[in-house]
Amino acid sequence: MSGVSIERIQISDFRAFPALAPADIVLDGCNMLAYGENGSGKSSIYRALRGLFSSSAQDIMPLHNVFTDPPQPSVRVTLTDKTEYHWSAAGHPTADIQDVARKSAFLSHTRLIEMNTGATPNDKPELFHVAVAHLIADFEATVTGGAKRNVGELWQAVTNAFSRTEQYAGGSGQRRPKNFVAVLQTALDEFNDGMGQAITALEGQAKPLLRRLVDVLTQDALELVGFTFYGVNYDAERKTLRNVTLTANVNFRDHTPPAHQSFLNEGRQSALAIAIYLAGRMACVPTTDDALRLLVFDDLLISLDHSHRRPVLEVIATEFKDWQIILLTHDRFWFEMAREQLLGKPWKCVEIYESVDGDGLLRPSVWNSSENLVDETLKQAKRFLDENPPQPAAAANYARTACELALRRYCRNHNILFAYADDPQKIKLDDLLKKAAAHAAPDAGRKAAIGGLNQHKKLILNPLSHNPTQPIVKADVQAAITAVKALVTACSTKKKSVTAVFSSSRFPLRQR
Template sequence: MSPPAVAPPPALRLASLKLDNFRAFPEPETFNLEGKNLLVYGENGSGKSSIFAALRALFRHPSPPPALNEKHAFENKFKQPQGEPWSVDAVFTNGKTVTWANTGLQGDKPLRDEIALKAAMLDYRALMETNHLHGEDRVNLFDVIVNTLLAGYGITSPGVAPFPTSGTAQVAISDYWATLQRVRERIGMTTTGIPTYILQSCQGFNAGLNVALSAVNALLPGLLHDLKQQDMLVKPLSFPGLVPHAEYWLEKRQYEGKTIWLEVDYRGEALQHPHLFLNEARLSALGLAIYLAGRLALVQQATGDAPKLLVLDDVLIGIDHSNRLPVLDVLQKHFADWQVVLLTHDKTWFDLARERLPKDDWACCEVYEGDPAATAPMPIVRPTKNEPARALLQKANDLLVNLGYVEAAANYARQAFEMGVRIAAQELKIKMEYRLDPAARKAQDFLDKLKSWQGTANVPRADWKAATDRLGLLKNVVMNPYSHPSAPNIPKQEVADAIAAVTVFLDLVARR
């Protein structure tokens, strides 16, 4: 008899991130991921970007910014006294830690370095590097590909100093390029006098970068298709190769050939300047596809078990809501084994994403600006259920029980009811008459249709009828009146009953 199969160990993930006196956070604040992906809503000025900045710096390749030389650059500017220690702490699901602080980098540095080789930290400005920042010139992706997009991609060492002398050693593309730049002045004065090791190093770089670009080219069509951009085709990215240029003057010695042109076919028309023709949504999708293809190409070389971390900060602001949903599908299809942190300032998008994303795989939280009158305002971080309707109920209950805001609680209960009946109609596949204007469909229309549902073995018809009848009653008596000016003086208990009615309704939908 063969031995029983042994379950593979759980994937190593980021368990928590703590910011202390770092940028917008004057006091310690911990974000608990527990190995899950994280969806964050943050209103403008709340500190959301500080989360992105912390992750981007902590997992930067080859190392975080020089904290020892700029020890006050990252601390909160309003906390007194100035000069207090600051830190960014990452704890992983295996208990290992990495800390970046004003005193430097501590903890498991090899783990941090491995994560940094794979991690992708993208914000809207990063996407602009693939198009808008080039003005009216052709888009040259050399710098962004070598220093960011494929920075950690390993290419074989040329086997000559100053590179590793082993012909099998791997050197990250960005490190390889940095080394070539350090020896630029040694190119010499004449073409015939260029050192052999520089020529060999350029040949190795050229071959390695083109191999990496081939991997990116193979991934781009599928990503553009999944992003619903079937009309666009990126012409294969290619690199002509570095050629050392000799000169008498040291400052003129350089490498020619630093070009990777971005050319696009759109509906059969060749675009050498796609950023001057395509609209914002298509350019954003194009930039996102290029970045994601680069990350997926890079991790094809991954050998360790370090987390693959993808952090997206408001990269979708140039894409309308109808084209944002495919991005979520891409994350689930192509990045299922990555740990994703998705940050947004768009509350509607946040709620939409919570409804769409798998609930067991995602943690959610909201970040709000702290008391502006405080000497050092502390952002307010509130964990949120990955279920929009239940999150609204949670707010309603908090307002009612903890603060005694009856009117506000009733209003949130009404919002939960309206979202809940729409979700229920979708989950139960309730058919509705077509309306030209979807906004004209009222919550009551959904509830009326839902009342005829016959239930299941898990949800008896009698329980369903009782729940929907009570929901309709409390909607008319409590939730609707409190959503209008001059609301009647409805007892606190009736608002609590309305919250309970919506909760029972959602529980039945979940049990179906």
């Protein structure tokens, strides 16, 4: 990442964040990976940034926290060059953030669904309006005389020309100007030309991106053929604009589905939409200046399995290295996977939790996460135990996760083969324990630490044992946390220089 970026985000009395529990996130110019359970305030951060960096003025008052009285909603972002943007009841910094808004991109799972939805199940998804408003609106095309105008401006010129009227002589009503068709046709010609240039650039970026996203183990059968745009024209008889359409065409093996959203599974639909959206950003936004370029994703990858989420992170890390990226997710396991993959790069990790204060009010808490996944997960388990009232079931989940992470790390550091699963939820704790115990047998300290986990694996460290009708005892969870800490201490030796091996050669192990 280079140039200006976000140093600090402050959110108060905005949706999930009451004035008594504001969010104050210090990024120091780094990217951010944030985990938050549903309802914790994660999406409030997304909405706050999207509302602040909007090219049109936004009213913040409807978004204030309903438990704050009097309402005083506020979203403030400070950049590394000390520039401040403040959105409050006093107004929206519309004039100041135009350049940032034009270069920023906000994409959620809801937006992905919109990009894959047709008017009916038999219609291809219609991309025209999202294209001219967001996707390629900022693409600078060369128009008549060699001038540069972006697609959004060219489309606005068309809509302005189409809506022109003038008064009849004597002021008895409105009519089309005499040169209406000529002016509109000029605007349409320039728009269609500029749109064609933008679509060519979009295709050039989207096709290789899709390959990178779907070709995980072998080449996937999905192929983006291109986009269909016939060119908008004026129907003088019906006095309307025709061919206001843009659609994506795909092949799957030797089949061309007429409406791919009714044929492709949700994972391939998501990969296609992500490729198209990111390609739009790559085609439109220049990387020659140091201004803030912001990319914010909210639960974007929930339709992709874990093996197909890694390529998205790789694309972001390589193709958007000059952007500041904020990834928000409610998927704890993907958060851990992403944190491992992004470790050592300019990223900060935060976790957001909803807690109950002494007055019974829900208050989000934002915590920084350390780079050590095991230590941070154990800290979170302890936090849940220390809450008032304690939450032993939640603490037990984190204790189990920390145990699995510690055992996986031990096995990887010592080239111990264990059954691979890209989804961490499918890795069996019992398998990890047996493999680690066999390897640690000659070392009395490690053998004792690993053996100490056995008494907890059925009740606390077993995800299938957390039955809500059978409460988990706080003391049992504390004992399990202590046992996991003992494991971490016993196994905390310097990593060996090893070549990682795997029980299945199809899945190469990623070294930490």
